[in-house]
Amino acid sequence: MGKDNFPNVRMMQGNQACAEGALAAGCRFFAGYPITPSSEIAEHLSTALPMVGGKFIQMEDEIAAMGATIGASLTGLKSLTATSGPGFSLKQENIGYACMAEVPCVIINVMRGGPSTGMPTLPAQMDVQQARWGTHGDHSIIVLVAATAQDAYGQTIRAFNLAEKYMTPVILLLDEIVGHTTEKVVIPDPSTIELVDRKKPEVTPEEYRPYAETEDCIPILANFGTGYKYNVTGLCHNETGFPINDNSMIEKLILRLTKKIVSNCDDIIMNRTLELDDAEIGIFAYGSVARSAQSAVTRCRAEGIKVGLLEPTVLWPFPKNEVLEMAKKVKAIVVPEMNLGQMAREVELAARCEAVVHKLGRVDGNPIVPDQIVKMVKEVV
Amino acid sequence: MFNYLEYVREGNFPHIWCSGCGDGIVLKALIRAMEASGMSRDEAVMVSGIGCSSRTPGYVDINTLHTTHGRAIPFATGVKHANPALKVIVVTGDGDATAIGGNHFIHAARRNIDLTVLLYNNYIYGMTGGQCSPTTPIGSKASTAKFGNIEPTFNISGLAIAAGASFVARADVYNTKQCEKMIGLALEKKGFSLVEILTPCPTAFGRRNKMASPVKLMEWLRDNTVSGAKWEKLSEEDREGKIRTGILIDLDKPEYTEEYKKLTEKLRTV
Numbered sequence: 001m002g003k004d005n006f007p008n009v010r011m012m013q014g015n016q017a018c019a020e021g022a023l024a025a026g027c028r029f030f031a032g033y034p035i036t037p038s039s040e041i042a043e044h045l046s047t048a049l050p051m052v053g054g055k056f057i058q059m060e061d062e063i064a065a066m067g068a069t070i071g072a073s074l075t076g077l078k079s080l081t082a083t084s085g086p087g088f089s090l091k092q093e094n095i096g097y098a099c100m101a102e103v104p105c106v107i108i109n110v111m112r113g114g115p116s117t118g119m120p121t122l123p124a125q126m127d128v129q130q131a132r133w134g135t136h137g138d139h140s141i142i143v144l145v146a147a148t149a150q151d152a153y154g155q156t157i158r159a160f161n162l163a164e165k166y167m168t169p170v171i172l173l174l175d176e177i178v179g180h181t182t183e184k185v186v187i188p189d190p191s192t193i194e195l196v197d198r199k200k201p202e203v204t205p206e207e208y209r210p211y212a213e214t215e216d217c218i219p220i221l222a223n224f225g226t227g228y229k230y231n232v233t234g235l236c237h238n239e240t241g242f243p244i245n246d247n248s249m250i251e252k253l254i255l256r257l258t259k260k261i262v263s264n265c266d267d268i269i270m271n272r273t274l275e276l277d278d279a280e281i282g283i284f285a286y287g288s289v290a291r292s293a294q295s296a297v298t299r300c301r302a303e304g305i306k307v308g309l310l311e312p313t314v315l316w317p318f319p320k321n322e323v324l325e326m327a328k329k330v331k332a333i334v335v336p337e338m339n340l341g342q343m344a345r346e347v348e349l350a351a352r353c354e355a356v357v358h359k360l361g362r363v364d365g366n367p368i369v370p371d372q373i374v375k376m377v378k379e380v381v
Numbered sequence: 382m383f384n385y386l387e388y389v390r391e392g393n394f395p396h397i398w399c400s401g402c403g404d405g406i407v408l409k410a411l412i413r414a415m416e417a418s419g420m421s422r423d424e425a426v427m428v429s430g431i432g433c434s435s436r437t438p439g440y441v442d443i444n445t446l447h448t449t450h451g452r453a454i455p456f457a458t459g460v461k462h463a464n465p466a467l468k469v470i471v472v473t474g475d476g477d478a479t480a481i482g483g484n485h486f487i488h489a490a491r492r493n494i495d496l497t498v499l500l501y502n503n504y505i506y507g508m509t510g511g512q513c514s515p516t517t518p519i520g521s522k523a524s525t526a527k528f529g530n531i532e533p534t535f536n537i538s539g540l541a542i543a544a545g546a547s548f549v550a551r552a553d554v555y556n557t558k559q560c561e562k563m564i565g566l567a568l569e570k571k572g573f574s575l576v577e578i579l580t581p582c583p584t585a586f587g588r589r590n591k592m593a594s595p596v597k598l599m600e601w602l603r604d605n606t607v608s609g610a611k612w613e614k615l616s617e618e619d620r621e622g623k624i625r626t627g628i629l630i631d632l633d634k635p636e637y638t639e640e641y642k643k644l645t646e647k648l649r650t651v
């Protein structure tokens with residue numbers, strides 16, 4: 001069968017799928033600094049972006065890359081940066097800036113083990129809490145996760161859409177297995193891909209106030225160069241974007257930044273489930289581990305053990321209602337992850353003692369295989 | 382009469398700078414240079430980091446971006462690369478640009494991206510209360526060098542030249558006309574241009590170094606700076622301890638966003 005018969009099916013690495021997903025989402029700016037296991041995203045976009053009139057730049061470090069990404073977004077380009085563990089740590093201050101100044105952008109972190117330079121080429125899921133709380137200050141954040149190359153493609157598009165919709169940085173986490181596995185990706189017809197673009201001001205430059213109160217708590221930032229002159233700062237600011245010291249205004253701002261995400265959990269949170277309806281044991285797994293968990297469910301079911309899987313595709317905001325619902329149905333929840341229980345802790349909190357939560361952590365740079373999960377489930381039973 | 386009000390955000394005054402601070406003088410010189418350049422205010426973007434000098438954009442009525450400490454140049458790089466039609470001005474301090482932001486400073490100069498960088502050099506960390514900066518002179522006192530600074534200092538303009546900047550000039554706020562002129566030339570220049578502007582900080586630097594009065598600091602600038610033409614006439618001996626101002630380098634080199642555009646056009650026509 002010739003390629004022409006299936007123009008929409010391709011073999012792709014997860015990282016490449018992210019790059020392709022970004023292009024499909026309308027991303028036209030990438031700034032980055034090479035780091036394993038994320039570099040293929042930068043490499044792919046360095047050739048693809050100029051072809052579509054987009055901009056690529058290799059910066060001197062990750063801090064600069066994050067800054068450039070924010071600067072570019074303010075001119076109206078959908079902007080992306082990608083990195084791994086140590087680079088993600090470096091980006092944190094400017095990620096906080098994007099939260100505070102409400103600048104949409106996407107950060108892909110292909111996780112590697114740590115702390116420090118840790119395990120450059122081995123899989124880990126050790127940044128799931130850093131993604132939530134890495135930057136200083138109280139803030140909201142949206143963090144997506146991908147389990148397959150197909151997912152990497154789709155989740156990158158979703159990340160851009162959520163960033164534009166909620167005027168916020170969105171983080172997409174992959175683990176090395178997802179980033180580096182080459183597998184089938186079905187590319188959807190571009191006309192079927194739903195794209196979101198940030199709101200544009202509908203008032204005159206004289207009336208315009210970038211952070212004016214809106215019904216949905218989401219500000220309208222005009223693109224630089226379009227005649228709307230305004231100020232952007234990382235300091236607490238008023239609706240015109242200028243620094244403030246008024247305590248009640250500061251509180252209002254911080255609460256609004258949180259509210260615009262939290263009050264939209266229904267729109268943001270998404271999960272996949274497998275055999276969960278009659279399950280007695282629940283598994284909570286994400287990223288490449290969710291794929292091992294899928295096999296584990298099938299194997300356990302074949303042996304008559306009633307197991308089901310809850311697989312979040314959004315890690316933050318955390319799907320606490322869904323976890324509680326599962327906890328009420330099952331006797332125990334198993335949380336396999338390539339760390340020492342970073343999300344298991346959240347699951348335990350959300351389960352509110354309705355079910356016992358068992359951690360299955362692995363930090364030796366090896367994947368969690370189905371056998372391990374099956375064994376754990378049997379122990380729990 | 383020059384109408385400054387057209388350029389400033391009146392509502393944000395009075396400004397936050399101490400009396401006797403030189404930052405306001407730079408603001409005025411910048412506004413005059415912007416006006417003289419004839420640039421469209423809609424297409425100008427001013428980006429700053431964190432520090433006293435970095436509060437300048439708050440007072441100028443164009444698109445302004447007050448970023449994180451040391452990172453103005455990367456943010457500005459993103460703005461310029463994304464939309465090269467924009468005129469991008471960076472305002473930064475000696476600590477902001479050459480300590481925490483040193484890496485970005487040299488790489489932007491090397492890349493030769495079209496930014497106009499105004500670096501207010503007051504030899505100290507003003508905003509945080511007078512700690513040592515990479516330009517604090519040896520022997521000078523700072524709140525983190527109570528016994529006198531022992532670290533050698535950066536020659537900021539020299540650093541930018543060595544890194545590859547297209548245009549580098551030094552100016553000071555005593556010689557305001559020259560300062561305005563240098564900013565104007567930098568705005569005109571295509572490529573990475575730097576104006577290192579010597580400006581007094583009576584509060585955090587002067588007070589600790591027997592120059593608490595702003596007048597003393599201004600007199601120091603008057604007596605220790607020598608503009609290009611005069612400098613040429615000075616003997617090696619007379620140059621000792623003096624600071625050369627004026628244009629230090631002015632070269633025509635390929636500019637980053639133009640090179641990127643050329644590359645893109647070539648790729649897309651093949």
Ligand SMILES: Cc1ncc(C[n+]2csc(CCOP(=O)(O)OP(=O)(O)O)c2C)c(N)n1
Binds near residue numbers: 433505
């Ligand atoms: C990451 C980070 N570290 C430290 C600071 C604290 N800080 C604010 S301004 C400043 C120094 C500013 O000095 P300079 O750039 O020389 O500007 P000036 O205030 O003298 O104009 C420092 C250290 C900060 N805001 N962010």
Ligand code: SF4
Binds near residue numbers: 398503508581583586
């Ligand atoms: S501390 Fe120094 S630099 Fe800052 S405003 Fe006061 S005089 Fe100016």
